Each structure stands twice: as structure tokens, then as C-alpha cells.
């Protein structure tokens with residue numbers, strides 16, 4: 001046993017190796033590399049101890065094993081830790097893939113804000129201190145029709161701020177049909193508890209009536225919270241009360257706050273295109289509704305943010321709350337959101353240039369054109385078939401909507417679908433995420449841009465070349 005350990009290369013031998021030297025760059029100092037070398041040697045020693053028979057008893061072999069490990073480590077260390085991913089699943093708002101892609105103008109605005117000093121809290125008119133709220137408020141008011149607005153870190157933060165600032169130690173009525181859980185860790189009941197507001201459940205899972213809310217208000221509820229059931233549908237024998245109807249309860253109690261958590265923040269009426277029935281923000285801000293909150297990076301198609309819009313009286317209180325400082329957004333988010341909202345102030349054509357909107361409304365013909373262009377680059381070694389299918393909007397929105405699409409079903413030349421899909425994900429850049437099903441792997445070009453098609457073609461060709469080299 002001890003004989004085999006003698007075959008492990010000493011650190012100074014490795015340091016003298018040309019492959020080791022090639023790894024030393026300005027970013028990877030020799031001290032760092034030496035530390036990694038010691039760690040890799042230690043881990044190899046451990047492996048040899050546990051499985052001595054899996055190694056060739058040869059110094060050159062061990063040297064190669066260590067150097068390969070080091071090369072992998074250096075490559076991983078040098079590569080950014082957020083990787084570009086091509087989303088060929090067709091799911092537009094893929095939460096795991098970072099939700100919305102920004103528009104070109106939003107990207108430009110972010111870069112500019114990041115690179116330069118800005119008037120984030122400086123009033124250019126007067127030369128005095130300004131407010132970061134003001135920067136974005138006008139824009140939100142313009143596109144939503146709200147009286148006032150503010151922006152925080154995400155919609156969960158927006159909900160929390162509203163409850164904490166306006167309903168702590170107060171009773172908040174929520175329909176039992178709307179006590180939702182969104183994407184793993186956001187539960188209306190938990191966030192309510194965290195905020196110190198006390199939840200008063202009204203109605204039943206499938207039916208809640210105006211008189212249910214009325215009773216809660218009579219019993220002292222000071223806020224009614226409506227929660228958009230973003231990620232599921234209840235069908236059949238159901239009844240809900242919309243926030244406009246709820247406003248009638250204000251006759252009974254003037255101080256009553258009507259608040260709706262919308263989730264997605266739709267500013268483009270997808271239902272006009274025959275897609276879903278998501279309420280738009282301006283519609284939700286009906287007379288009598290005090291506040292609405294929504295995400296910046298769901299169907300709105302902007303950066304991660306939570307937008308609170310509604311009555312000035314309440315927004316002013318929210319802005320003054322200590323938490324507003326805790327939950328505030330940075331200049332890059334504000335820049336991206338500003339540029340995104342500006343597009344909504346423009347024409348329908350402009351709005352359809354927002355990647356999220358563009359991808360949701362994309363026609364089957366558009367998608368088929370991209371798919372056909374892609375397929376014509378491959379010989380019959382690849383089995384490719386164009387199939388009808390459906391894409392999801394995703395991100396916990398429009399759960400009942402299936403968008404008709406065209407899928408390219410692929411079987412690679414070596415017919416090893418699992419291996420190929422792993423290779424697309426892990427080997428080389430950019431990482432390509434595809435759909436997997438029993439028959440194979442398929443690509444939905446709904447969420448793939450024209451430039452990305454070229455990148456996918458290149459990666460597929462690389463795979464074919466690797467197969468050829470292996471065969472030779």
C-alpha cells in the first residue's frame with residue numbers, strides 16, 4: 001500500500017510541468033495553484049486508499065490525473081458563476097432560468113447606470129438631494145393610471161411591506177380560495193404571520209361571497225386582501241368577489257383598505273390576443289381599490305422588482321416606513337424598470353419587442369420558420385422531426401394557457417439521447433436546456449432568438465465532430 005503512495009508526484013515536480021505552468025496566469029497566482037495542488041493530491045491519496053485497484057501504478061498516470069483535475073478547477077474558477085443559458089424549453093418565464101429577459105433598451109439603460117454616476121438621489125433642477133422613488137414613480141403612474149407608486153426588491157417584499165406598514169396588529173380578511181403558495185417559499189399565510197397582521201379566513205375554498213367579507217369587516221377586519229391565484233385554477237362550482245365589488249364595503253367602514261396582490265403585473269392585454277384572462281394592472285386599479293402589488297420580472301418583462309401602485313395616502317406611508325429602506329432597489333434595477341415601462345408607454349409594436357411579450361404572442365408560423373431554418377443545417381445522420389406541441393408561459397402565471405408551438409424532436413447521430421442532453425447542458429458554452437420526453441429530446445424555438453439558433457447549430461456540429469473524432 002505505502003508503495004503506491006510513493007508514486008504520487010511531489011508538488012515541486014508538478015510545478016515544473018509545462019501543463020502546470022500553462023495554468024499560471026495573472027488571475028490564477030502560483031500560490032493559489034499550489035494550494036489547489038495540495039488539495040487535489042490529498043483527495044487523490046484518499047481515493048487511492050479507498051480504491052487502490054482503480055489506478056494504474058505509474059507516476060505519469062498520477063501526474064496526468066492531478067493536472068487534469070487542476071485544469072478543470074482553473075477553468076471553473078475562471079468562468080463566471082452565472083452562466084449564459086439558452087432556453088430551448090419554450091417556457092417563457094422559466095423561474096429557474098431567471099424569469100424575464102430584458103429588452104435591448106433596458107440592457108442599455110442598466111449598462112449606462114452601472115458604468116456612470118447617476119442622479120439616483122440628486123435633483124438636477126435644484127442641485128439638491130433628490131429621491132430615488134421619484135425617478136420611477138412618474139413612469140409607473142403613467143402606464144398604470146395609479147395615483148402614486150413605489151418600487152421594492154420583489155413582489156414578495158411588496159406584499160410584506162404593505163402588510164407590515166398598514167396592517168400590523170390588524171385583522172386582514174382573505175378568501176380561503178386565495179391562500180396560495182407561490183414557487184416554493186412564498187405563502188400568503190406565512191408572510192402575513194411574519195408581518196404581524198392577523199389573518200381572518202373568509203368563505204370556502206371554492207366559493208367566497210360579498211357577505212363573507214362583509215361579516216369580517218363587521219367583526220373588525222381593517223384590510224381586505226385579494227390574492228391573484230396566479231399558478232392554479234379552480235374550476236366548477238366557484239364564486240369569487242372582485243376588488244371593485246369589495247370597495248362597496250367602504251360605505252360601512254371608511255378606513256377599510258382594499259388591497260390586491262396581482263402577482264404578474266400585466267400591462268399588455270394578452271386576452272386581446274386570445275391568450276389567457278390575466279387582469280391588467282389598470283383594470284385592477286378600479287375605483288375604490290387602494291393598492292395593488294405585482295412583480296417586475298413576470299409578464300411585465302422587466303427586472304426583478306416589486307411594484308406597489310395605488311392611493312397616494314397609503315404609498316406615502318409606505319415610503320416613510322423603515323422597511324422601505326431595507327427593501328429598496330439599486331440604480332440598475334431602476335434603470336431597467338424605467339426603460340421597460342417606457343416601452344409600455346409606446347405603441348403596440350414597441351411593446352411586442354419586449355422579449356417576454358414577443359415570446360408569449362409569437363405565432364406558430366414564426367416558431368416553425370425558426371425550426372425549419374435550424375433543421376436545414378443537419379444531414380440525415382441526425383434524426384429530426386417537426387412536431388406539433390404546446391409551450392407554457394411559466395413563472396407561475398397563466399397555468400391554464402397552452403400556447404400552440406412547433407417542436408423539433410432530435411435523435412443525435414449516436415442515438416444516445418441522455419448523453420447528448422447532458423453534453424448540451426454541461427460541456428461547453430452556452431449551456432442549452434432542452435425538453436426531455438420518452439421519445440427523445442426536443443427544442444421549442446419560441447424562447448430562442450435568431451442569434452441563439454446559430455449558437456445551437458454550432459454546438460450540435462461540435463457534438464457531431466467529437467463523435468467523428470472518437471470513431472477515428
Ligand SMILES: *Cc1c(COP(=O)(O)O)cnc(C)c1O
Nearest residue numbers: 154155156182228230262263295
Ligand atoms: C409571483 C407572485 C408573488 C411573488 O413575487 P416575486 O416577485 O417572485 O417576489 C407574490 N404573489 C403572487 C400572487 C405571485 O404570483
